[in-house]
Amino acid sequence: MSFELYDGMPTYSILHHIGLSFHDFNGEEKDYMWEKYLSYLSSEDNSLSKPVEYSLWCHFFEDQELVEDSWERIFNQPRKDRLIQRILIASGPVPYTLKNPLYSRLIKDLKWHYYIYRSLLHSAFDYFGNIEKEKALELLEQLKLSEDVKNLELLKEKLKQ
Secondary structure, three states, rough: OHHHHHHHHHOOOHHHHHHHHHHHHHHHHHHHHHHHHHHHOOOOOHHHHHHHHHHHHHHOOOOOOOOHHHHHHOOOOOOHHHHHHHHHHOOOOOOOOHHHHHHHHOOOHHHHHHHHHHHHHHEEEEEEEOOHHHHHHHHHHHOOOOOOOOOHHHHHHHHHO
């Protein structure tokens, strides 16, 4: 795979080809790809993580054949906070039924409320966003958010429609 190239030049165009080839990978290649993706997502380096977030969104979260396995691979063990923050924001297309257990676990800690909000926002407005409006509105009402959070009223309106 092209991860040596990606390490030197982290761009989505490299990951695009990995995403397109994923269905042809054997089990070992898939495991290696996920190991690299999770490493980049846990990194403090945004230049490494942002293209991976987009690749997940386009190739894995929007693909109904891959989304459940992808979500499980990401959350099958405890993860660094940075990775969880990034995944929440990129999780718009992930079926709400997969996201809801994570929301339920994270809502107990105020540090996650902003990221849950961002996940709900993207779930409601992404082109392939997946949300259960009634449940999401109940969850949104439990969040403690700063008053300057952007698009909160817009999200509430959308969830009430």
